[in-house]
Amino acid sequence: MNQKIKFILWPLSALICIYMLYDGLILFPTKQGSELAKRRSELTTLSSELKDLLRKFEENKEASKMNIERSAQIGRMKKQYASLSKSIPTLHDTNTFINLVNTEAKRLGLKVISFRRSGSNPRTMITEHNYDFKFQGTYAHYVLLLNRISLSKNLVSVLNLDLAPGGKNKKSDLMLEGTLTLQAYQLSKKGAGL
Numbered sequence: 001m002n003q004k005i006k007f008i009l010w011p012l013s014a015l016i017c018i019y020m021l022y023d024g025l026i027l028f029p030t031k032q033g034s035e036l037a038k039r040r041s042e043l044t045t046l047s048s049e050l051k052d053l054l055r056k057f058e059e060n061k062e063a064s065k066m067n068i069e070r071s072a073q074i075g076r077m078k079k080q081y082a083s084l085s086k087s088i089p090t091l092h093d094t095n096t097f098i099n100l101v102n103t104e105a106k107r108l109g110l111k112v113i114s115f116r117r118s119g120s121n122p123r124t125m126i127t128e129h130n131y132d133f134k135f136q137g138t139y140a141h142y143v144l145l146l147n148r149i150s151l152s153k154n155l156v157s158v159l160n161l162d163l164a165p166g167g168k169n170k171k172s173d174l175m176l177e178g179t180l181t182l183q184a185y186q187l188s189k190k191g192a193g194l
Contacts, residue, residue: 092129092184092185092186094117094129097129098115098117098131100149100152101115101133101145101149101182104145104148104149105133105135105137105141108137108141108144108145109137109138109141110135110136110137110141110142111135111136111137112133112134112135113135113136114132114134115131115133115134116131116132117129117130118130118181122188123188125187125188126185126186126188127185127187128183128184129185129186130181130182130183131181131182131183131184132181133179133181133182134178134179134180135177135180136175136176136177136178137175137176138174138175138176139163139174139176142163142176142180146158149182154184155184155185156182156184156185157182157183157185158180158181158183159181159182159183160179160180160181161178161179161180161181162179163176163177163178164176164177164178165177166178
């Protein structure tokens with residue numbers, strides 16, 4: 001009988017052990033596994049959210065650096081504008097400018113055929129004043145006149161120049177007839193207030 005009991009108990013004990021192993025290793029972890037899986041998914045979600053926040057933080061940090069750089073650039077441009085605007089007169093007197101160019105041309109020996117204002121062109125920051133100047137003289141006198149105009153406190157550019165042999169003696173290579181289109185600038189009221 002002892003043998004029969006062993007024979008029955010041994011498979012029964014084996015079955016009990018297998019059941020306990022099954023219950024302890026397989027069923028128990030799955031019961032706990034649902035909690036672990038839930039925590040793992042929460043951890044994964046939190047990890048991805050943290051990565052997104054860090055990426056956004058870095059992007060904002062770069063944007064902030066760019067804004068600081070833009071602010072510094074705007075400040076430099078305002079300073080540059082302020083210094084340049086000092087070189088452009090806020091008032092432009094047509095008669096004074098015409099008298100200045102006429103006087104300098106005559107001092108240099110240029111014969112002034114005509115000098116008239118041909119119009120104004122108001123822009124956002126400046127106003128452009130156009131002048132047509134017809135003269136007769138040598139090339140050297142013309143160059144000296146441009147030098148004298150450049151030394152004046154007016155900001156002036158040459159838009160067009162037409163030169164041709166001229167004067168009473170057409171065979172003379174020294175005398176030229178020319179038309180010079182000048183443009184003088186004035187800082188407008190909008191530009192002065194920036």
